[in-house]
Amino acid sequence: xxMADALLSPAVxxxxxxxTAGTIAWCAKKVQQDLxxxxxxxxxxxxxxxxTAQMINFTIPATGSSGHIGGGLLLAILLGPYAAFLTIAxxxxxxxxxxxxxxxxxxxxxxxxxxxxxxxxxxxxxYKPLAGNGTSRTRIVIASIVAAIVGLQLGALGVVGxxxxxxxxELPLQAFLWAMLPIHxxxxxxxxxxxxxVVTFVWQARPEILESAATTRPLGSLPIARVLAGLAVAAVxxxxxxxWFASSFPDGLxxxxxxxxxxxxxxxxxxxxxxxxxxxxxxxAFLPDYAFRTGEQAAAAEQAAEPAWxxxxxxxxxxxxxxxxxxxxxxxxxxxxxxxxxxxA
Numbered sequence: 150x151x152m153a154d155a156l157l158s159p160a161v162x163x164x165x166x167x168x169t170a171g172t173i174a175w176c177a178k179k180v181q182q183d184l185x186x187x188x189x190x191x192x193x194x195x196x197x198x199x200x201t202a203q204m205i206n207f208t209i210p211a212t213g214s215s216g217h218i219g220g221g222l223l224l225a226i227l228l229g230p231y232a233a234f235l236t237i238a239x240x241x242x243x244x245x246x247x248x249x250x251x252x253x254x255x256x257x258x259x260x261x262x263x264x265x266x267x268x269x270x271x272x273x274x275x276y277k278p279l280a281g282n283g284t285s286r287t288r289i290v291i292a293s294i295v296a297a298i299v300g301l302q303l304g305a306l307g308v309v310g311x312x313x314x315x316x317x318x319e320l321p322l323q324a325f326l327w328a329m330l331p332i333h334x335x336x337x338x339x340x341x342x343x344x345x346x347v348v349t350f351v352w353q354a355r356p357e358i359l360e361s362a363a364t365t366r367p368l369g370s371l372p373i374a375r376v377l378a379g380l381a382v383a384a385v386x387x388x389x390x391x392x393w394f395a396s397s398f399p400d401g402l403x404x405x406x407x408x409x410x411x412x413x414x415x416x417x418x419x420x421x422x423x424x425x426x427x428x429x430x431x432x433x434a435f436l437p438d439y440a441f442r443t444g445e446q447a448a449a450a451e452q453a454a455e456p457a458w459x460x461x462x463x464x465x466x467x468x469x470x471x472x473x474x475x476x477x478x479x480x481x482x483x484x485x486x487x488x489x490x491x492x493x494a
Contacts, residue, residue, distance in 0.1 A: 222268075223348065252427075321409060
């Protein structure tokens with residue numbers, strides 16, 4: 150659900166940049182007050198895992214579409230909503246700047262859609278009441294599925310609303326809405342199952358992590374090395390190997406645009422803020438589309454060729470490992486800054 154800049158007007162993009170920046174500042178203040186030092190490495194490893202997990206698009210049967218997890222709900226369950234929002238924001242910033250995944254004008258909307266609805270609505274209002282005290286695998290699975298579906302549906306509605314507010318006439322409201330909601334219902338179901346699987350692993354290894362996130366209590370001296378190791382191994386394997394098996398079908402947003410307009414993507418204006426941000430992103434994205442840079446002729450040949458599956462590609466592997474590593478560093482860096490500021494306050 151990574152929006153491109155062509156879907157937004159500068160006014161709407163700027164407004165959501167401001168709303169997202171305000172939310173980040175609020176979350177940073179909350180995390181600085183409550184951050185447990187032992188949660189910093191957990192934030193980093195989870196951020197790396199979500200980055201790599203988002204690289205794997207899974208096919209939605211009988212649609213010609215695909216989807217990937219958002220990750221905001223999973224982060225909220227394991228970190229609490231404030232640290233989770235900062236972590237998903239870190240993931241999306243790394244994706245936009247260094248991998249050209251999602252536009253820079255749209256970055257505020259993307260963080261808002263994938264972070265706010267999952268961390269501050271789906272998690273506290275749905276997951277926590279349904280999961281209860283977290284002592285039942287069945288309740289964890291049900292709560293994860295329901296909360297993931299609702300969070301992703303709200304995110305899909307957010308995308309539609311933002312394009313409408315932007316006055317994108319090529320995307321008629323009714324057609325776009327009726328494409329976005331059903332396809333993201335299916336994606337939300339899969340995300341719920343993935344979330345339940347990871348949460349169940351943590352619950353079995355260290356249920357105190359879930360209790361700490363739910364009550365904002367510190368982890369204290371709780372040993373979490375096993376959980377960190379498991380998530381780190383999962384991140385490396387996902388980004389380095391499993392990413393080869395990603396679906397080649399367009400994701401839910403791209404598919405919905407095609408259904409509503411008959412085109413794979415909308416043309417982005419080349420002038421003004423659009424051209425400025427596109428030029429900046431082209432300079433910062435050293436692995437665009439999670440692959441090595443190629444010349445125009447090579448890129449055209451790749452697009453014309455029949456996509457292979459699995460797509461064994463060293464560029465994809467490097468992108469997964471580097472992106473996960475960058476997200477790890479950014480997230481841990483934020484945690485260390487908050488710790489230093491708290492100690493000097």
